[in-house]
Amino acid sequence: MTTMTSDLAHGEGLPPELDPARPLVASGNLRRRHVVSTFFSSLAVLATAFAVAVMVIVLWTVVSRGGSVISWDFLTKAPPLFGCAGGGIGRAIAGTGLIVAIATAIAMPLGILIALYTSEFASPRARSFIRLVLDLLNGLPSIVIGIFAFGLLVAGHHQSAFAGSFALSIIMLPLIARASQESLAQVPNGLREAANALGVGRRQSVLGVILPSAMSGILTGTILAVARAAGETAPLLIVSSIYKGSYSFDFFGSAIPNIPVEIFRLSESADPAGYERAWGAALVLVIFILATSVLGRMLFARSKAKASR
Amino acid sequence: MARPRLRISDRVGDRLLLSATGLASAIAVLLLVLIAWQVFKGSGTAFHKFGFGFLTGTTWKPNFNQYGAGTLLFGTFVTGVFALFLAAPIGIAIGLYLSLMAPPRVRAIIGPVVEMLAAIPSVIIGFWGILVLAPFLVKHAEPQLHSTVGFIPLFGLPQTNGASMFAAGLILTIMVIPIVASISRDLFDTVPRELQEGASALGATRWEMIRGVMLPTTASGLAATSFLGLGRALGEAIAVTQVIGAGTKINTSLYETGDTLASRLANQFQNATDQLQTSSLFYLGALLLIIGLGSNLLAQWIGRRFAVQKAHA
Amino acid sequence: MTILDPEFDPIMEPSRPAAPARSAGERYRIQTVDRPARTASHGQPTPTTPVVRESVFKVEQLAISYGSKTAVQGVTMGIDRNRITAIIGPSGCGKTTFLRSLNRMHDGIPGLRVDGHIYYHGHDLYGSGVDRVEVRRRIGMVFQKPNPFPKSIYDNVAWAPRNLGLRSGLDDRVEKALRGAALWDEVKDRLKDSALGLSGGQQQRLCIARAIAIEPDVLLLDEPASALDPIATASIEELVRTLKAKFTIVIVTHNMQQAARLADRTAFFGLDNERIGTLIEYDETDKIFTNPADTRTEDYVTGRFV
Structure with missing residues (x-):
């Protein structure tokens, strides 16, 4: 060289x-x-x-x-009788909607409260401890959460949709809480100080000023958690999988049909006719999940654009 | 700082809010404890009967009241490590591409696309795996690999109709890649621009900059990410149960069927016939719980060391 | 005052960088005639033979724009070999942008355009086939904020030579570079320690050591002392002065005294009529500070305009 x-x-x-x-x-x-x-x-x-x-x-x-499977009938009708063609996944769609809705109703307020505690009240040590707990909850295999819900709510009783919602809410909780924490952390400190300087109580400044300005980030986190929960199969397989195709939802008393378990059952069956319906159900689920993810993303982008302005 | 005196209603409101938020946080902590307690309690019967021998026993015969997790631990380990070995480098490479190489427009499209791969439910990935991927593997990939690297016992003769540990490993790879990719992209984005510029101002090529600056700076974060991905792979139940074929033996060839802890749990829990079987399945759950918490804590610990190093910088 | 080699006219005859001509350096040499500033200020021309200086850079009608916004335009100047050229002026008139164009540090920034020409030893810096890794290997840069790698002191200096394949005598090379950057005595007992444990001034000298370890041709310094305290600044200035013997140095500085103390030639950048950064005046440092030709320069150096 x-x-x-x-x-x-x-x-x-x-x-x-x-x-x-x-x-x-x-x-x-x-x-x-x-x-x-x-x-x-x-x-x-x-x-x-x-x-x-x-x-x-x-x-x-x-x-x-x-x-090719999806039609109005497929989306609304009950599953076919054994051995017959036709029929749909209407009940599974309704069931998933109900289970996820109740799960969200449990997880969202709890997640927001946790986030408020860590960002507004907790000492740094408590904050990092709760953050660790949330991360550990998030890292638990979903099937472990399934058998936990089984042991707590199903063992000795019977499967129930509520147990499914309960399990899904445990999966959603850390996602919503962490997203809310991050969103609350974005709230400028000046806003906090301004609210405190008004001499109103902590409650008013937190609920009236800080929480609203973090709301879009919290919503984004919740939407993404919904997308995640809607596809969770393992816990529902354990606590809400033995069901008949009836529309009479006994929320606390029995398992109800839902899309993920439906796909799983059909995919495990040896009958190729079932695969068709499984693909149809998969498409419904994918469309729902991708649509919610995109929605969440757009909300997030908008709130970020607003924050940077 | 002296705060103005508050009205009583305000003070009560403050108290209520503090208690509500504190209670919610306590519930989260309690939940974790309760999960562990419930799962360990459930496995009590099996633990009494088999003790730690459960971990090495390789028979799982419900009709003979014989249960052991050895085969499943093997399958879990093999598929998890297989997935990690493929997914970590691929995910990190994607992170590098997105962070350093992709034009902003491409990044804005591909980043979300990769993340959405993570949003596809495992039951659909598994369904796709058994109907599309596994037949393809048996017909094309496995014979090809066998004829080229068949001297390695891992790549034996194609055996099954598609369900295999190989297929399970690949499905897990697909599920772990987006996790590693999006976290490592974020990690690379945190490397200060000044360091990258410093490297290129010294006449370094892009790869030299990556190897000399980007990777060492993010090494512990990347390791933590990989452990998170591994934890996800080890705990995945549904997709694995769909493609692994519920084998009952320990096989060296990846093309044989096998089974994992989570997969066995998903497969048999509904149909468990007696208390001992349910308890043995809970025992599997307890092992999964330990693995899940362990890999997460390890990732946290590595991540924290990383943060400490950064703080000293 | 610039005289072009009669054989070479960069506008009429653009250099062909890929040309294998071994004697390119001789042929494409651009020269400036250096009349000592004293001659002019004392008013009695002493008939000394003009010092012939070789130009490293020859910048012609340079304009740099990001998207639709032009950061700097109309820059034409030559930069002499083995001298210190300072670039001064108020912020926002494209000093750093200009400096970074000299080793193509802007490459890869989307929407960035460089118009006009920069000739480096006669080669069009932005010509086709120019390899920017090779460019930066010859034209090193030290940044405003010290940016040592999170590695040991030794590895910071040895990293670039290793990349270049200069592995033999690496220890000597590292020592030489650290001595060259006046850092050796302070760090020789802790070469394996993290560079991040050094003080800000030491880190910046380490960055200079790192840059000179591969023995470049030019060193570009972008406000190298602006983040440092006065004592560290003084030692950096002292160091830059000694480096002049080996390297051509271009330094951007906010600090007029620093330019006056250090530089042989000084370029004053300001805003033109369109309020876009441009080169207002370029001359011997003495001239710029004592008898500038342009009133804008005078306003600036006398502190009437900031």
Whole structure:
């Protein structure tokens, strides 16, 4: 690499390896270094392309196979009698809607209260402890939450939709609480001080000023948690899977049909006719989840745009 | 700071709010304790009968009242590690692409697309896995791999109609990639621009900058992320149960069926016939609980060390 | 006063960077004739032979814009080899933007446009086929905020040479660079310690050591002392003065005294009629500070306009 000529040509005081007058192109080992860099860069592109391709293939499969199944009847009717064709997943859709709605009704207020406590009242130690607890709850396998709900509410009684909502609310709780914490953390301190300076109680400043200004972030978190809960299968498999196709929802007394368990049951059955309906149900679920995720994202983008203004 | 005196109604309101929020937080803590207690309580009978031998026993025969988690621990470990070994590098590479290489418009599209892959429910991924991915693997990928790297016992002769530990590992990979990708992208975004500029001002290529600056700066965060991903893979029940084939033996070849803790739990819990079986399944749940908490705490611990290092910087 | 080599006219005959001509350096040499400033101010021309100086950069009608906003325009100047050129002026008139264009630090910023020409030893810096890694290898940069890597002191300095493949005698190279940056005596016993444990001034000298370890041709310094206390600033200035022997130095500074103390030549950047940053006056430092030709320069250096 060392070129003696350049050293001689430009006298001392110049770096020996460098001939500044040489054209500014890659030469020598820089070419090899570029090859290495390009190689690894292409690996990164390839990895991304792989993930996107998987996403596209999965979605395409669900849409193409489920699309032909979906009809008004499919969305509204009861499942077919054993061995018969036709029928739909209307009850499962309604069941999932109900179970997730009740789960949200439990998890959302609780999550917001936890977030308020950690961001407005708790000491730093309590804050990091509760944050740890939330992270641990979030990291629990959902099937463990399922058997917990089973042990608490089902064992010795019977499966119930409520047990399903309860289990899903445990899954949603850390998601909503963490999102709310982050949203509350974005509230400018000036606003807090201004509210306190008015001489009103803490309750008024928190509920009247701080919470409303964090609301869009909290809503985003809740929507994303709903999207997550709607597809959770494992806990429902354990506490709300033995059901008949009846519309008479006894919320506390019996299991009710729901989409994830329906897909699971159909996918485990040996009957290919069931696969058709499973794809249809999968498409319904995917559309719901992607729509809610996009909605959540848009809300988030809007609230961020507002905050930066 | 002297606060103005408050009216009584205000003071009562403040008290109420503080108690309500405090109570909610206490409920979260209690919930975690209760989950652990309930799961351990449920596994009591099985623990009495089998003790820690449960962990190494490889028979699971409900009709003979014989239960052991050895095969399942093996399957859980193999599929989880398999998934991590593929998903961590792929996810980190995606994070690098999104953080450093992608033009803003591409990033704004691909970032959410990758994250939405994480939003697809596991039951759908698993369903896709058994109907689309597994047949493809048996027909194309597995024979190909067997003929090229078949000398490694992991890649034996294709065996099953598709359900295998290999398929399960790949399905888990697909589920873990978006988690690792989005967290590592966020990690790379936190590396100060000045460091990246400092590196390129020294005549470093992009890869040299990544290897010399980006990766070392984020190393512990990336490790923590990988543990989070591993925890997710080890605890996944539904998708695995759909594609792994509920095998009952320990096989070296990935192309054989197998089973994991979570998958066995999902598979048999509804149909458990007696108390001992239910309790043994709870025992599996207790193991999953320990694994879940453990991997999470480990990730937290690594992450905290990372934060401490940063704070000293 | 600039005289072009008669053989070379960058406008008429753009350099072909890929050309293998070995003697390019000789042929494309641009020279300036340096008349000592004293001659002019004393009014009696002493018939000294003019010092022939080689230009490292030749900037012609440079304009840089982000999207529709032009940050700096109409810059034409030459930068001499082995001298210190200071760039001064109020903030917001494109000093740093200009400096960063000299080693293509702007590359990769979306919507950024560079018009006009920068010739580096006769090669069009923004010409086709120019490799920006090679550009930055020859034209190093030290930033406003010290930015040591979160590695050991040794590895901070050794990192770039290792990348370049300069592995033999690495210890000596590191020592030389640290001595060159006047940091050796302070850190020689703790080379394995994290660079983040150093003081701000030490970190900035480490960044200079890091830059000179690969022996570049030019050092661009972007307000290198602005984040430092007066004592650290003094030591950085002292260091820059010694580096002049080996490197061509371009320094952006907010601090007029610093420019007056350090620089051989000074460029004053200000706003033009369109309120866009531009080069107002460029001359020997003495001239700029004692007898500027432009009233805007005079207003600035005398503190009448900030």
